Amino acid sequence: MTSSVAVKRVPLGSQGMEVSALGLGCMSMTSYYGPPKEEEEMVKLIHHAVGLGVTLLDTADIYGPHTNEILVGKAIKGIREKVQIATKFGIGSNPGGNGRAIRGDPEYVRACCEGSLKRLGVDCIDLYYQHRVDTSVPIEITVGELKKLVAEGKVKYVGLSEASASEIRRAHAVHPITAVQIEWSLWVRDVENDIIPTCRELGIGIVPYSPLGRGFFAGNIKAEDLAEGDFRKREVSFFQGDNLAKNQILLKRVAKIAEEKKCTTSQLALAWVIHKGAGKAVPIPGTTKIANLESNIASLGVKLTEEDIKALEDAVPPEEVAGERYTAQMLSFGWQNAKTPPLSSWKGSV
Template sequence: MAKVGRMKLGSQGLEVSQQGLGCMGMSAFYGPPKPEPDMVALIHHAVQSGVTFLDTSDVYGPHTNEILLGKALKGGVRDKVELATKFGASLISEGKFENRGDPAYVRAACEGSLKRLDIDCIDLYYQHRIDTRLPVEVTIGELKKLVEEGKIKYIGLSEASASTIRRAHAVHPITAVQLEWSLWSRDVEEHIIPSCRELGIGIVAYSPLGRGFLSSGAKLIENLPEGDYRKHMPRFQPENLETNKTIFERVNEMAAKKGCTPSQLALAWVHHQGNDVCPIPGTTKVENFNQNIGALSVKLTPQEMAELESFAAADAVKGDRYRKDARTWKNSDTPPLSSWKAV
């Protein structure tokens, strides 16, 4: 099995495994929740394999994924992991979310996560989605207080614009930005990645396997269970899938030549983006987890990187990565601080 090394994430001292484990699919959004004993065993296997950077959120379930992680961390496991959770996507009704970053909500969300995870301090606490009604400085100001109180160690953002990241970082250093980055989701490369690098902020790539598409292609869609929200994502709709499946076929051909799986090849591409990038592929199966860490052994030349990128050029990928009604979830800006009056 490939050796999982360590890496520095950001400039504030956080060190994590070179690859993390996204835990969302164990409890939410990708079909029914998976059996708890199996998921606890998978988390323990990950930690024993050297993958110690675990990613969850209060909205996964909601709440049930954090409870699962809390159980998995018992018996001395907590001290071996770097635990990231998130707040900000508040479920207001079935499938409807409201993004919140007001100080009272931030504090209540943090207290709730600490309780469900049954821990004293969160290693990395992300604003999961940006509240576009509120200056980001207000949210970060409350997170800064939580750092000072010892409830969280490091602050992160997810799906924030470059200007929002800069403004947040001016209030308190941002350790990591989590964003969707894969062979077929590369919109972050123009402004957000360069801004993170300029500020010394670590990059955490979620959905590095294109939500599973870069692992198994169009047959992924055929096998999705009821309730899996990927069924509604634009790239997986029939009118786009016909074109997009060509991308997988090309990745698959190149993987066969290199003697690895398509998912290992796609994941290796993310790893080759730099030593400040940590992908967090999610899985619910031990064999897929083992395959994912095998990507660390796949070496790519600059020519192979360019060839891979040519398969999934921006004009080759059909469909947005989120539905139109989720636009506020992407690369979000917030109003200026001068516009805000504390209530």
């Protein structure tokens, strides 16, 4: 299914931010899914996306690290007024270079913001996310510093990524949270239990990342198709061992429904997220190919009935999905349902 579907502008959250109904995740252009792609081609891709109406560009300082923000910064020169830039802070390297560290202390927040502004070549970040919750710093302290950056004009809107419902509430009480970024797809649906209802209650926009299951619902991915350096091979257990083969059974069921709907599996999976978002969610599928970008946009034109939704959810029941969205080691890193200490425990400066 190909289409010249118009990409409408929609509100994201209730704080006044307006973005394209579909965003573009830029991570894979420089990191995580194999070697970095040709810079000139990725700039062309971003320009093509903007030309088609996709204006929400998602990046982060850890992507590369730093190279993704630099790429996006180059791509938006001359078209800054046409795009909304979302970037993130909070995941860095340990001082000794051994693994990752999550930080949310005020000094780090400010330093990260200054670095991102410089790499992106902008005066203000449209949407600035805390990438992961720091379990050693009360979230009120982190968001308090973000509030200062908003007052200074360096950040326009504040977001959270992978925060629990309680963290979202605590953060929102300090400064309005415009959007929460979560992994949400046909095979990751636990966020529907409390995080999504909390966001809807508070008027917070939802930004689903990996809405195509990290590319799984885009086609028949085989283990040997994943390039060396592709983090799915080492950090996403859906794709490891026998799990990938078991999950292919679920994909065949989705493919059958897609055939009936006269669209691709990726368009169907993305349309499911869009439909479930009920106008309150803006997915950010990533791609490095113009054909895939156009296919993703066409998903905005796929109409689903309640019967279609039920059929899709029956085709991919959570209990039959093999594996987890991260390995046990990654999950132990504190990326799920992180709990920050109470504000009363904070001994640092505010």
